[in-house]
Amino acid sequence: MSAQVGIIMGSDSDWPVMKEAAEILDELGVEYEKEIISAHRTPERMMDYAKNAHSRGIKVIVAGAGGAAHLPGMTASITPLPVIGVPVKSSNSIDGWDSVLSILQMPGGVPVATVALDGAKNAGILAAQIIGSGDHSVLTKIEAYKKSLKEKVLDKAEKFNK
Numbered sequence: 001m002s003a004q005v006g007i008i009m010g011s012d013s014d015w016p017v018m019k020e021a022a023e024i025l026d027e028l029g030v031e032y033e034k035e036i037i038s039a040h041r042t043p044e045r046m047m048d049y050a051k052n053a054h055s056r057g058i059k060v061i062v063a064g065a066g067g068a069a070h071l072p073g074m075t076a077s078i079t080p081l082p083v084i085g086v087p088v089k090s091s092n093s094i095d096g097w098d099s100v101l102s103i104l105q106m107p108g109g110v111p112v113a114t115v116a117l118d119g120a121k122n123a124g125i126l127a128a129q130i131i132g133s134g135d136h137s138v139l140t141k142i143e144a145y146k147k148s149l150k151e152k153v154l155d156k157a158e159k160f161n162k
């Protein structure tokens with residue numbers, strides 16, 4: 001099967017964070033592609049990607065960037081697909097606030113579903129849930145994942161007072 005989720009990021013320096021989206025999508029059995037695309041540094045490449053992703057079969061875009069993080073919002077302004085934004089705490093950031101606010105505070109009409117700072121794992125889960133709403137095998141994997149989370153906590157709770 002071809003990729004259903006597009007993971008894009010402004011720089012290869014974002015990959016240590018963004019790879020958590022890739023890892024959880026692997027675990028949930030969702031195919032993805034990953035690309036370095038910058039609205040600032042490679043605007044034509046961003047336009048091409050955002051214009052064509054849906055016709056190539058991509059269903060959700062996960063976009064991560066640090067600093068003045070325009071990539072998620074600019075991508076969302078072009079594509080008809082849902083965009084999940086991952087604020088990345090890059091090395092020269094103002095504690096990550098610059099990225100959080102520039103991804104979160106989108107103008108009306110152009111939503112970006114923003115996860116927590118460095119929250120790429122949750123972005124991957126959310127992307128899988130969107131895919132899973134129309135794909136029973138992915139939905140079943142998400143149910144199993146949630147069950148495993150619950151069992152881990154119950155196990156810890158049981159050991160806690162022993």
Ligand SMILES: Nc1c(C(=O)O)ncn1[C@@H]1O[C@H](COP(=O)(O)O)[C@@H](O)[C@H]1O
Pocket residue numbers: 009010011012013014037038039040041064065066067068069070071072088090
């Ligand atoms: N925010 C953006 C965009 C963009 O939004 O188009 N392109 C790169 N960047 C960010 O710049 C930070 C530093 O990048 P470098 O490490 O390459 O200098 C990265 O976190 C990247 O996402």
